[in-house]
Amino acid sequence: GAGVSQSPSNKVTEKGKDVELRCDPISGHTALYWYRQRLGQGLEFLIYFQGNSAPDKSGLPSDRFSAERTGESVSTLTIQRTQQEDSAVYLCASSRAPGTGVGNEQFFGPGTRLTVL
């Protein structure tokens, strides 16, 4: 596709359930990032992929959060045993490469709004 896509657009779940959020990066983009945006706040970094490896997982808030990526394609963010504090918009971004060039702009998807009841 032309841009980064994410699914679902919205997800409502009950506390304690597991959820999977999907990100399809721009074709050819080797780098992929997940961010979390709580209501009225800025984005917090969660994890970064280069290809299918994750050299930086420093932003994952707990071991309930995990992510994987298939090759240089789709990524899935999984949240186990969801808590109300997990309610947020989860945004995915991709870039051509993680290099230092300013041209490696991160292009964002529209996000998934997760609501945990």
Place this chain on the structure above:
Amino acid sequence: AQTVTQSQPEMSVQEAETVTLSCTYDTSESDYYLFWYKQPPSRQMILVIRQEAYKQQNATENRFSVNFQKAAKSFSLKISDSQLGDAAMYFCAYRKARGDYKLSFGAGTTVTVRA
């Protein structure tokens, strides 16, 4: 760790007027990038303008320009001739030039444009 501070939660501007959004940041790096992103209600983050720290010249993109003061660690965004479509949340973001590719964001400023 890098921190980005946006001290103005909300700003209002009359259509066709100018508004300036403030951003300060903290870093020990000498080389880095700064960005302003726009987030309309659709949630889509759109890059408005970027600045390389090694460049003294302030970046400009049409009606958007920045005032980059490296010594003061300040990076403000000026929106000239404001249009109704400029209404959105604006985020200031920082990224190291090497070794760390994640963006660090401020809390955002909501811009309202009055017709």
